[in-house]
Amino acid sequence: MSRFYVTTPIYYVNDAPHIGTAYTTLIGDAVCRWHRLLGDDVFYLTGTDEHGLKVQQSAEALGLDPRTMADRTSERFKQAWRQLDIANDDFIRTTEPRHYRAVAKMLTAIRDHGDIELGTYEGPYCIACEAYYTEAELIDGNCPIHLRPVEQLKEENYFFLLSRYQQPLLDWYEAHPDALQPEGKRREVISFIRQGLRDISISRTSLTWGVPIPWDERHVTYVWFEALMNYLTAIGYGDDHDRFVQWWPAVHHLMGKEIIRFHCVWWPAMLMSAGIEPPAHVLVHGWLLVGGEKMSKTRANQIAPADLVADFGVDGLRYYMLRDNAFGPDGDFSYEGMVARYNADLANNLGNLLSRVATVVGSKCGGVGPAPQHDSPLATVAADAYDATAAAWARFAPNDALDATWRLIRETNAYLETNEPWKAEPGPGVDAVMGDALEALRIVAVLASPAVPAACSEVWRRIGLPGSPADQRVPEAATWGGYPGDLPVEKGAPLFPRKAG
Numbered sequence: 001m002s003r004f005y006v007t008t009p010i011y012y013v014n015d016a017p018h019i020g021t022a023y024t025t026l027i028g029d030a031v032c033r034w035h036r037l038l039g040d041d042v043f044y045l046t047g048t049d050e051h052g053l054k055v056q057q058s059a060e061a062l063g064l065d066p067r068t069m070a071d072r073t074s075e076r077f078k079q080a081w082r083q084l085d086i087a088n089d090d091f092i093r094t095t096e097p098r099h100y101r102a103v104a105k106m107l108t109a110i111r112d113h114g115d116i117e118l119g120t121y122e123g124p125y126c127i128a129c130e131a132y133y134t135e136a137e138l139i140d141g142n143c144p145i146h147l148r149p150v151e152q153l154k155e156e157n158y159f160f161l162l163s164r165y166q167q168p169l170l171d172w173y174e175a176h177p178d179a180l181q182p183e184g185k186r187r188e189v190i191s192f193i194r195q196g197l198r199d200i201s202i203s204r205t206s207l208t209w210g211v212p213i214p215w216d217e218r219h220v221t222y223v224w225f226e227a228l229m230n231y232l233t234a235i236g237y238g239d240d241h242d243r244f245v246q247w248w249p250a251v252h253h254l255m256g257k258e259i260i261r262f263h264c265v266w267w268p269a270m271l272m273s274a275g276i277e278p279p280a281h282v283l284v285h286g287w288l289l290v291g292g293e294k295m296s297k298t299r300a301n302q303i304a305p306a307d308l309v310a311d312f313g314v315d316g317l318r319y320y321m322l323r324d325n326a327f328g329p330d331g332d333f334s335y336e337g338m339v340a341r342y343n344a345d346l347a348n349n350l351g352n353l354l355s356r357v358a359t360v361v362g363s364k365c366g367g368v369g370p371a372p373q374h375d376s377p378l379a380t381v382a383a384d385a386y387d388a389t390a391a392a393w394a395r396f397a398p399n400d401a402l403d404a405t406w407r408l409i410r411e412t413n414a415y416l417e418t419n420e421p422w423k424a425e426p427g428p429g430v431d432a433v434m435g436d437a438l439e440a441l442r443i444v445a446v447l448a449s450p451a452v453p454a455a456c457s458e459v460w461r462r463i464g465l466p467g468s469p470a471d472q473r474v475p476e477a478a479t480w481g482g483y484p485g486d487l488p489v490e491k492g493a494p495l496f497p498r499k500a501g
């Protein structure tokens with residue numbers, strides 16, 4: 001059995017969940033659901049990043065202590081992900097004791113390797129990014145990401161001697177050409193490393209809201225430095241060595257493009273220093289833009305997933321997020337685009353197929369679903385759809401995977417339109433066509449279940465099948481001929497009622 005470990009970034013608790021954070025979390029969820037269908041042993045990790053200046057200041061602004069704020073917001077993330085049908089296997093909070101233990105262990109390993117020194121840090125810092133910049137990186141004196149003023153920091157800090165890792169990192173990327181995707185991001189990271197790496201400050205004395213440095217309690221760990229370690233904490237680093245080595249380093253880290261320097265420069269160097277292999281796969285996606293801008297608290301252009309769920313349902317939102325944008329480039333979120341996508345693919349294609357199949361089986365087959373034909377023209381369409389769907393999920397391309405699955409839906413609708421079983425007399429001819437359409441629906445329910453799990457369970461139930469599509473195993477369950485026939489088919493309400501534009 002293959003192991004499949006996927007992580008999202010852990011989200012800052014100064015901010016509520018929005019569709020940008022939902023985007024990464026949904027992609028990870030859908031890919032993991034696909035791998036569960038394949039029979040893999042899956043571990044899907046998400047969570048919250050709870051320390052640092054940004055969280056402390058946001059809490060103070062609300063008159064809360066940071067822990068109360070972290071408790072509240074992490075609960076909101078958990079609820080949001082539950083609402084969106086995210087099947088994560090763990091939810092890590094960086095304030096948990098298990099994380100403190102893992103951080104202490106890794107920091108000690110890095111120090112024992114001689115890569116931590118005390119020094120003085122002086123320079124610009126963006127609180128919103130929780131990141132240090134050089135003067136040259138600023139744009140008109142402002143943070144290059146948030147375009148807002150930076151703070152000038154001067155402190156005694158511990159430093160991680162990142163500069164030592166320039167050549168080891170270049171060698172590692174050369175030896176692992178598939179470690180970072182897409183290719184453009186890989187080139188960006190390599191050219192950044194080639195320019196030379198500066199040692200990085202990894203502790204604070206001006207702040208108390210953080211994980212203490214194990215050998216010097218006056219300092220807390222710089223939030224990014226310990227947040228990255230969550231990926232190890234959750235699989236037992238420091239607590240359960242056997243478990244840890246089962247999952248690491250074959251991880252898939254998913255993230256937006258603004259945090260690749262941390263994940264693709266610092267993180268592999270930190271791991272090398274601690275004697276651990278760097279992550280096998282980093283997959284970087286673009287931003288979901290609203291009106292051409294990244295959603296953020298400071299721009300007040302955030303959209304809450306719950307608002308869209310109210311209009312489109314959980315699966316309506318899931319489908320749009322996975323289908324409308326390719327994984328990699330930036331994409332635009334628009335309400336109009338969402339209505340169009342929902343109506344075209346969910347209401348008119350999938351919903352319509354189910355309802356016309358159930359209607360004709362009701363009127364021409366006595367409400368009992370017939371078995372498919374072995375040599376149906378749809379059999380090869382289904383086989384091709386499976387191959388293309390599987391290949392797309394394997395390369396983390398949910399939009400292509402869904403496009404491939406939807407080809408089978410469109411072809412099945414076309415098959416019905418060609419044969420017009422609703423006009424024919426009941427008998428073997430109608431039964432054959434309807435058996436084929438039911439079989440296509442069964443396969444669609446399996447293939448689309450990673451994206452729209454509740455709708456697929458409902459399709460499954462309405463065509464009379466026991467259990468649920470998520471319990472199936474591919475490729476067997478996607479092979480033509482699995483619908484046994486002789487099952488009650490239920491008409492039911494429209495699966496995806498059409499939206500007015």
Ligand code: MSP
Nearest residue numbers: 009010011012020024049227228255256287288295
């Ligand atoms: N806490 C850090 C991550 C630490 S990981 C060790 C952080 N948190 S965050 O709350 O700001 O979340 C950033 C991530 O949320 C992005 O990398 C991306 O995965 C997701 N997104 C946030 N806004 C987004 C968009 N507008 N579009 C797409 N993804 C977005 O950074």
